[in-house]
Amino acid sequence: MNFDMGAYAVYIWPAYGVSALALIGATLWTLTAWRRAKARLAVLEKRTPAATKT
Amino acid sequence: MQFLFRYANPHEFMRLSGAVLPFTAVATALCLGVGLYLGFSVPPDYQQGTTITLLFIHVPADVVAELAYGAIALCSLLSLVWRHPLADTAARAAAPFGALFTALGLVTGSLWGKPMWGTYWVLDARLTSFLLLLFLYLGYMALWNAVEDETRAARAAAILALVGVVNIPIIKFSVDWWSTLHQGESIVSGKVAPVYLWPLLIMMLGYVLLFLTLWMVRIRTAILERRARNLMQAG
Numbered sequence A: 001m002n003f004d005m006g007a008y009a010v011y012i013w014p015a016y017g018v019s020a021l022a023l024i025g026a027t028l029w030t031l032t033a034w035r036r037a038k039a040r041l042a043v044l045e046k047r048t049p050a051a052t053k054t
Numbered sequence B: 001m002q003f004l005f006r007y008a009n010p011h012e013f014m015r016l017s018g019a020v021l022p023f024t025a026v027a028t029a030l031c032l033g034v035g036l037y038l039g040f041s042v043p044p045d046y047q048q049g050t051t052i053t054l055l056f057i058h059v060p061a062d063v064v065a066e067l068a069y070g071a072i073a074l075c076s077l078l079s080l081v082w083r084h085p086l087a088d089t090a091a092r093a094a095a096p097f098g099a100l101f102t103a104l105g106l107v108t109g110s111l112w113g114k115p116m117w118g119t120y121w122v123l124d125a126r127l128t129s130f131l132l133l134l135f136l137y138l139g140y141m142a143l144w145n146a147v148e149d150e151t152r153a154a155r156a157a158a159i160l161a162l163v164g165v166v167n168i169p170i171i172k173f174s175v176d177w178w179s180t181l182h183q184g185e186s187i188v189s190g191k192v193a194p195v196y197l198w199p200l201l202i203m204m205l206g207y208v209l210l211f212l213t214l215w216m217v218r219i220r221t222a223i224l225e226r227r228a229r230n231l232m233q234a235g
Helices: A006-047 B002-007 B010-039 B052-082 B085-117 B125-146 B150-164 B167-177 B194-234
Strands: none
Touching (some): A006 B085, B010 B052, B052 B194, B085 B125, B085 B150, B085 B194, B125 B150
8 A cells, every 4th residue: 555645645635534524424423313313212112102103 | 116115114114224234334344445445555647646546535426426316316206206205204314415425526526626637626517517416405405494394395305306307417418518627437438447447446336335324324313203203292
């Protein structure tokens, strides 16, 4: 592997950095929302045992 | 159609996506890992130098940006014609990812454009139609949030998505129809050297898998949120 991007490093690394941040951020955001929705539903289902599922 | 309806009800979707997700998640990580490894092992291009490595994150982002729009348009059609509730949920869930990948395509493209073309931005047909795609995504999401009644919001958003679909072939063929600064199609026509083609294809697959994985989780989240809402109303 070669990480020496020469004179173009100032364009290449920001592009990789922004992409990595955005994609990792999107993954974390998606997982957090999923866990939150799951926890909330669990609380509600406990409160109303005869859960009506849609 | 029968097949689609069988698997497109929320219960079946939860079951099926739950079974598929671990595999798509692992495949995503594998593709991105191998893709990055190969991508950073290529020799500099004789014209583009080391900026060729930008190809491996630019093209995949663009592909997913258009794919996500196609997915939204298809779901919108299913929703308008067959009134399928999961279709609306799926369409809405794909939008933020579509917008994100579009933005990434624009940012990585402009960081490639500066050293290669001498400019970050130019009003050329490909770049402009791609910027329009970002606005379409933003407008689509704004419309969903602006209309309070969910059924009406879904209908309006679906119509917007279907009208906007005309932009997809414009993006695709812009480089043929107009004299653009953006280069023409080179992957399908075999103009990319194999040493660059493989990392590009693997990264592309990784990006597509990532989108599919996140999209599925997002739809699952929306289904649970709806269940919670229904429970709140019942209780």
